Amino acid sequence: MDLFQIIDDIAKVDPEVYDRFDSRRAAFRNFLGFGKKVTAAALPLALPALFNKAYGQTTGGSGLPQIVRDTLNLALQLEYLEKYFYQTALASSILPAGSEQRGAIEIILNDENLHIKTLTSVLKSDAIPDPGRSGFDYTGSQTNRRAKLFPSLGDATTPNTGNFTNLAEFLMVAQQFVDTGVRAYKGGAPNLNTPTTKDILEAALNIHSVEARHSSRIRSLVRGGIASTSLPKSWIAPAETPATPPLPNNGVAGAPAAVGPYNAGAPATGTAPASYFPAESNASQGNPAVNVQTLVPTGGSATAGAEAFDEPLDAATVKAIAKNFAANPTALFN
Amino acid sequence: MYNSHNHFAEPAADPGQAASSAVARRDFLRYSGAGLAIGGLWLAGCSKDSDNVDPTPGLIDVGSGDPGILNYAYALEQLEAAFYTQVVSSFYTGATAAEQAILKDLRDHEVIHREFFKAALGSGAIKALTPDFSNIDFTQRTTTSGKMGVLNAAKAFEDLGVAAYNGAGRFITSNDNLVLAGKIVSVEARHAAAIRELLGTNTFVADDVVDINPTTGTGQERSKRPQAVLAIANTFLANGSKLSATSFV
Numbered sequence: 001m002d003l004f005q006i007i008d009d010i011a012k013v014d015p016e017v018y019d020r021f022d023s024r025r026a027a028f029r030n031f032l033g034f035g036k037k038v039t040a041a042a043l044p045l046a047l048p049a050l051f052n053k054a055y056g057q058t059t060g061g062s063g064l065p066q067i068v069r070d071t072l073n074l075a076l077q078l079e080y081l082e083k084y085f086y087q088t089a090l091a092s093s094i095l096p097a098g099s100e101q102r103g104a105i106e107i108i109l110n111d112e113n114l115h116i117k118t119l120t121s122v123l124k125s126d127a128i129p130d131p132g133r134s135g136f137d138y139t140g141s142q143t144n145r146r147a148k149l150f151p152s153l154g155d156a157t158t159p160n161t162g163n164f165t166n167l168a169e170f171l172m173v174a175q176q177f178v179d180t181g182v183r184a185y186k187g188g189a190p191n192l193n194t195p196t197t198k199d200i201l202e203a204a205l206n207i208h209s210v211e212a213r214h215s216s217r218i219r220s221l222v223r224g225g226i227a228s229t230s231l232p233k234s235w236i237a238p239a240e241t242p243a244t245p246p247l248p249n250n251g252v253a254g255a256p257a258a259v260g261p262y263n264a265g266a267p268a269t270g271t272a273p274a275s276y277f278p279a280e281s282n283a284s285q286g287n288p289a290v291n292v293q294t295l296v297p298t299g300g301s302a303t304a305g306a307e308a309f310d311e312p313l314d315a316a317t318v319k320a321i322a323k324n325f326a327a328n329p330t331a332l333f334n
Numbered sequence: 335m336y337n338s339h340n341h342f343a344e345p346a347a348d349p350g351q352a353a354s355s356a357v358a359r360r361d362f363l364r365y366s367g368a369g370l371a372i373g374g375l376w377l378a379g380c381s382k383d384s385d386n387v388d389p390t391p392g393l394i395d396v397g398s399g400d401p402g403i404l405n406y407a408y409a410l411e412q413l414e415a416a417f418y419t420q421v422v423s424s425f426y427t428g429a430t431a432a433e434q435a436i437l438k439d440l441r442d443h444e445v446i447h448r449e450f451f452k453a454a455l456g457s458g459a460i461k462a463l464t465p466d467f468s469n470i471d472f473t474q475r476t477t478t479s480g481k482m483g484v485l486n487a488a489k490a491f492e493d494l495g496v497a498a499y500n501g502a503g504r505f506i507t508s509n510d511n512l513v514l515a516g517k518i519v520s521v522e523a524r525h526a527a528a529i530r531e532l533l534g535t536n537t538f539v540a541d542d543v544v545d546i547n548p549t550t551g552t553g554q555e556r557s558k559r560p561q562a563v564l565a566i567a568n569t570f571l572a573n574g575s576k577l578s579a580t581s582f583v
Contacts, residue, residue, distance in 0.1 A: 100535055100536065103535070103536045104536050107538075107539060107546070108539075110546060110548055111539060111546060111553045112553070113548075113553070114545075114546065114548075114551045114552055115553040117552070117553070118552045185516075186513065186516040186517065186520065189503070189513065189516055190509035190512055193506070193509055193512055199504075201503060201504055202501070202503060202504050203552075205499075205516070205555075205557070206500050206552075206555040206556075206557050207554055208500075208516065208519070208520060209499075209500055209520060209522075210523070210539060210544055210553060210554065210555055211520075212519075212521075212523035212524050212527075213524070213526065213527040213538045213539050213544070214527075214538070215524060216523065216525075216526075216527035216528050216538060217531065217536075217538040217539075219524075220528065220531055226432065226528065226531040226532055227430065227432050228432060229431050229432050229435055233439065234436070234524050235439070235443070235521055272510045273508070273510050275509070275513070285450060285514070286453070286514065287510065290450060290454070292446050295446045295449035295453075296442050296445070296446060297419070297441065297445045300438075300441070300445070301438070301439065304439065307439065307442075307443060307521070308442070308446040308447060308518075309517040309518060309521065310516075310517050310520040310521055311517065312513055312516065312517070
């Protein structure tokens, strides 16, 4: 790869390319070996930085491509959705002091706060403002614009500030939040997979798995503790897809008519290399597709194939799900 | 906060392996033109350099590019599947109904993962690996007499798997493969949290695996690059089945 040939090629469509570099003459000289030497091995890392400086956004924000900013800001909104949800639960009386449930939610809230810190440190001034507790209505009434979906998660007159009163409903919605979060990070990962954003990709993957750990823990709380053999499992069983009532899609363009944490996104089907987003009951993986249930060992369970793979979700469907919990549906998850 | 059961914390690195890896890397840098940074800059195509050469004799290299990462995942899934298959074939003393149900599900999931990668890789797959579980006491739930108990080993395998997938993500080119890895790693994280919970209440994101310090932390999984992962994984693989991943540094 000849750097000058690349720049010549760029000059064909952007005659000012040399001027762009020239204004950073000192930096460019380093790349030519006059200053601190840049090894060829480091070039794949250094080259994007050079072009970013020549072409980068100069608004004082993150300087990241729009798709990266959008992906991280959606993740950030989901983290705020979760943060105030857990914070409200801890302020209510549904999580008794010293209980296993309270301990778990305290740990999860700490993680969400740290995720917010990590995401905002990457986004800088491109980060969305903190919506605060009043930015969310966990009853799903969108501040009394419609009937409540989860009446115990906020009070009658001020659903966007009210306390929670029912542990089971809280845990059920918590499970759906974290599983939506896991699917959202998974679906957003390809947007971060560019040569200049590999560190951001790695950070997002490292948050993704933590969200999955949260889901596993909340699911064991829902079934009454890790020693219980009741449902749900700590992983997503295929029967959860039809059993979980769908949510309104809030008119989000590109999202299915009914959305849900375990339902299909858009498009629901397709052929690699296009991205598609089947329901969590999916057991067809890879290209060429393999029915992974056929790979279960002798004596194995009939549901293991779908359980062994979690599914991603597209941004539009994630927004449609989350918008159900915005205090003002025009203000968040757009 | 740091887990006293963690037998993997300080893997005994094979000194010979470390030295030969360093040499291989130095050679790679030299051949790819390091130090020759003059006006005409060249980037040697590096993705194919180690395809056909085993730079660390005695080790099976997973290869390069996306197939290399898939083989890396295949190797780790082989290890997990072999472990749980042995666990389920004869449960340890006192395994509760919930523990047996969880471990059976994990056996199923890991065997499916292994077989899926084997099918996806086709003729490009590395061989079936021979594990070495001599440091695991399959009759004991937790560590008793120097050897790892079943749940200690399960925790180590699951946490290692999560750290491995996360640390390998940056090396994946194809977004299909990235999503595929993502579909599996979150299931591994669910496993890890459940096994941890069997060992200790609310240890699902303890500080040894997630950077959770309230003031200085990032809330991120402590992922591991392939070299660090294989140094641990190789302690559970027999001679002739130990691995290297020289393309992924």
